[in-house]
Amino acid sequence: MERPAHDGDDPTSAPPAPAVLRVSVVNAMDGMQYDVDLSSRATGNVLRQELLVATGIPTDEQILLYGPPYTRLDPKKTIESYQFHTSQKAVFVYDRRTLSQETLAIAPTVLQPQHYEVPSLSPSSAPAARPLYESSSPLLKALYDYEVQFKAVAMMGQTLDTVAQARLDACDTCLAQQRAQASAIQAAMANLDTFHMSYLHLASSISRIVSTSAMTQHFQPFWKDFRSTSEHHEELLTHLEAYIGRLETIPLHPALQTPPHRTTLYDCIPLERVRDWRTQCEQSHTHLQAKMEALAAAYHALTESIRVGLTSSTQSARPAPDLLRQRDVLYAKVVSSTDHMNVKSIVATLQTNYETVVQRVAETVPQNVLPEATATSSSSMTTSYMFASATVLEAFRGLDEMQRDQAALLPHIHQVVDDELKTFMLAVAESKDSMSAAVHTQLRWVSRVQSEIRDFEQTLSLLKDALAVQKRQFAELNHVAKLPEAYDACLQEIVRRRSYGREFTWKIQSMGEKLAQMREDEVLLRDAFLKEFGQHLPRDFVPGLVEKPSHCDIRMRPFDTALPAIDAPSPAPFEMEQRELDVLRNRCKELEGRVDELQTELDDQKKASCHCSSFSNASSMSCSAEKGPNFPLVLALAATAGHPAGMANSSELLDKTARLEGMLDERNTMVASLEARIASQDEALLRVNDECEGAKNDLAHAQFLLGSQRSALKQIWNLVGMDEATLEMQTVDGLQKGLDAFEDMWLAKQQQLHVSTTAAPSDKAIASDDIVSKIAFRSFSYDDLALFLPTFAPSDAGAAKIYLAFHLGCPNRFLSDESIAMFHQAQNRYPEYILGRIVFIDEREATERDNPYRLILGTTFYVLTVTCLVDY
Structure with missing residues (x-):
């Protein structure tokens, strides 16, 4: 690890x-x-x-x-x-x-030293005192005996002190080994973390150790999950029939029904399979419940075993406190600096006494009996001892008292060293044996607990997998319980997606219309520049100055086409506004149509009056018609113009003029109403601009619609031949002035009509009309009149069509999508043919990225933009 x-x-x-x-x-x-x-x-x-x-x-x-x-x-x-x-x-x-091993076979612990030997002294073992021992003087021999006795006692004390220190060291070493063994047990307990126990802090309480175990962290969340899942599964098993019965009362939306097989949610579920699933889930639930109860019992038993084992290990995995206190007492008796009756101080006293005796002997014995005078005769030595007898007797004073004092100290040393320390050694050795047995027992317990935890974790893992399988089984029953809620959410989602699709399409169209209007405005500005200033500039003075702005083709891949037609009962705000604007737009178109009808009648009357004025003029016009191109529309107009009933008296003309003025008044009122409505919408959008981001889009859309209406008004203005400079549509006063100018123009037209009845048109004017009305088909250039026909006739009348120019040797001239949309919006359908005047030619090459008409790659094609006829 x-x-x-x-x-x-x-x-x-x-x-x-x-x-x-x-x-x-x-x-x-x-x-x-x-x-x-x-x-x-x-x-x-x-x-x-x-x-x-x-x-x-x-x-x-x-x-x-x-x-x-x-x-x-x-x-x-x-x-x-x-x-x-x-x-x-x-x-x-x-x-x-x-x-x-069940039991640990180890030899009993024996601490050393168990025995010791005290060195003995013989007369021959003291070379320095040998003359005293061989002396014939009893006093000198007695002095030697004192010295030997004091030395033997001092050596005995040193030996006992050494043995006491060695036994203390042996006990300390054994106690240290026991503490090391206790630490080894604690380390083994802490290593239970390897087997899914948290790090063991022996200073913490046992309850905290058990509760923070990783085994508990694994079991408790799983047990909590199992309890909540089990309650949910029991609820499904108990109320399944009620859930099935509730489905019979929920009808499907008409768009989703397939009578007589599927009319309610009850018809949408496999009933027999659901009941088979219920039987299988009930059996699995009962079996898993029993297994989980057994796992919970094993968990509590294992937790209690760990708690008891940790408690016993913390109590047994350390040396006995009595031994430690006893060791401190014995240490004080041996080497304590405060106790004068300890072994160290007594041995020091014995050694001091011995050194005192040695000093007195050296001071008392004559020089001639010292070792360096051993070569002298015995007679002279005897004579010297006789002279020093008085000094020897003086040296004996106090030796007996010293001997009696130190004789009382030796039993105390023997008691500490031979009795107390030896007994303590035996107790420490027995404690070491007990500790070794405890180490063996605790390690075997740790090993057994590791195995039990491992088995528990394996069982827990298996039951986790079983619970996951059971959840998947009950998921089929849960579908039945959640089906009504899911069905309601599904209907709301369909409504939301369809509303999103309409709004998305509407916004794309709005953007396209806005960009088209922007381009149209740009075209007008460029044309005005070329008309006023461009004609005075040298040719090719600035390259590209005569170019037209590019068109913007916004395409959208259809989506959500397979969704059923389920919509909200009330339209969205943008749809309501769109509907209202569509109504206003249709009304404007109706008024424009009526104006066109009156203008056509006025033109017919003008042509009829011109035809009836003179026979010669009629003949010349007929000849000129024969010389001109065989254009069916022009011939039809000429045929109908010659009918004498087309003449109208002045009263009829006045009535028509009054009707036209009434229509213009109605148009004026409608425009004013539209302006007021748009102004109110602008104010409302400005108020809620900070509160809703969608209000910005509504404001932009309303502004775009206003521009569209103004553009339509401009087209009407162009149809009647008015100058655009006199039309100011930004304010109501400007519109009023424009309508006044329109009325003045109409009065002028009336006056011109009276004058034209007496004057015949010239041949030059007729030829000019023929040239203007001539349809191009061999070549196409700016301001040519072109006829466009659809390339195919789809079964759906509302489907988009592609229009190709009628030509002879000039292929791949297509009508732009902007022009198609303009004619489609004008007639609310795709016309069978489109006749318009070319205002822009866009030359392009078919590539992988740009091939809207699916031509062979590298083919050059042209996209023609046309406008409605003004004089045709």
């Missing part, structure tokens, strides 16, 4: 590792610590081999934990990667072989 990352393990911030690292490893089985010096580049396998030599545990049977937090040591990673030189990390080695 990879070691989790910690703040102190960042190799970028840690100091570089030394060449040689010392790793301290504790054997969890006996508590002994081994210091191993390894290269920083050495791997965990090298450490395992060193521990094999030190502990005798085979490398395959070693379990190495390091921490905190305690995890497995990876044998393939280098030692420096664990940052042992930057943080305090403990390493424990466990013997996997002992985990398979």
